[in-house]
Amino acid sequence: MGKSSDTRYIFSAGDLYQKDFSIAFRKEDGNFYIPIKDTRELYCFNDITLSTKLLQLLAKAGIVVHFFGYYENYIGTFYPKEQLLSGRLTVAQALAYEQNRLQIAGQIIKGIAKNTYFVLYHYYRHGKSELKDFLDWLRKDVSRLVDSVGNIKQLLRIEGEIWARFYQSFRVFLPESFAMNKRVKRPPDNPINALISFGNTLLYTKTITQIFHTHLNQTISFLHEPAERRFSLSLDLSEVFKPVLVCKTIFDCVNNRKIMVEKHFDKKLNYALLNELGRKVFIEAFEERLNQTFEHQTLRRRCSYKQAIRLDGYKLIKHILEGKNFVPFCMEDKK
């Protein structure tokens, strides 16, 4: 465990094709080779043409490709067909949805609350006492509320409240130009919304790739409606990582002035979208965080945050197959 990034990002326009069992990229200023070795994921952020022959290679190599449009909008994922599949597990996963949906979804909400607490507690400890009420609520009330609900709708309402209050709290520790008035998703209408949307989408695609390397069926989800998207389970499993991976990256970029409104957002679009430079800076910071390692408390091995996403997939399999309680990644417990 603990190897560096296996993700390649393509920001320029060009052609992707197969050459001598490796991936070649032809763009204006020359040809580049992307080795199959140590490549498990590609991100395309520009106009790319590619051939069936290349897709064949990508499929054999199990390389997942995510495509984005001009306005950072996620277009879709090339999902190699040769994935791991287990008939037994798929049936068990559907059964778990029937019999245990509320409990699994509830654990996800509790996980969000715990990781949000972890992130905000840092600022509280550094003198932001305004956060106390929200922190107390996260610590004491959420778990009790979750245990008292009888259906998914009520759970989703709790989740909505956690995010709303979390985003509201940004004004306590972020500069004013990044303060949040109201969360607007499509299209984002200010810099902070743009960062959150972009970050959440990146995390969602990262999760798709991690789940690809497990036997889980991506359409059977628990918190979100199954098949709400083709990869609903990725929506589920990415939730608890949002505060610690996406938001921490944002706070780091904004508070350390790595990302600034004038320089890194598109002026023409009223600063509601990152420009190319901004995208690169954010992705670099995000990748760095994903590949950071910590000592995993159960496995007693070093593990990166990206691998922690896959491990949550394993936990879910273990719950589905062997009945072990599913407790998603918790930043404080490091497991």
Place this chain on the structure above:
Amino acid sequence: MLTGTVVNYYTHCQRQCWLFYHKINLEDNSEDVRVGKIMHELKKQDKDEIALEGIKLDKLTAEYVVEIKKSDADLAAARAQLEFYLVVLHDKGVNRKGRLECLEKNKQSKSVHTLILTEEDIRDCKTQYQQIEEFLKQELPPPPIRKPTCKKCAYFEYCFI
């Protein structure tokens, strides 16, 4: 249906055997292994592998069934796998001796091991295969038992998370 690998795993670790049989077969973490497989797939030039139901032989000569292993890390498991091939072939009227070649010799004093099965051995094997088939019908895999080889096993994270 049993395969050589399943029998090998059963001897090595029953949990591994159950998970593998039920297609919870985790990827090898090694990039070299992965790249090797992709090349092999793409070139589609099958080497002299002989594949019959449940068995894939590295080599079959007039005298021997040869099984080649990278190392002698779990000799008992490799032996069980070779035995299985001999038994399957025996049932098809093909009688051979077994020859196990370990490319790396770490634990044993020799790197080539010969196996000759008597009729009685074959009967014993068949009884064991029935037990394995019964075992695989269990609803749940047996819980993991930590042993030194777990650290290198592809299932390590799944087992101990």
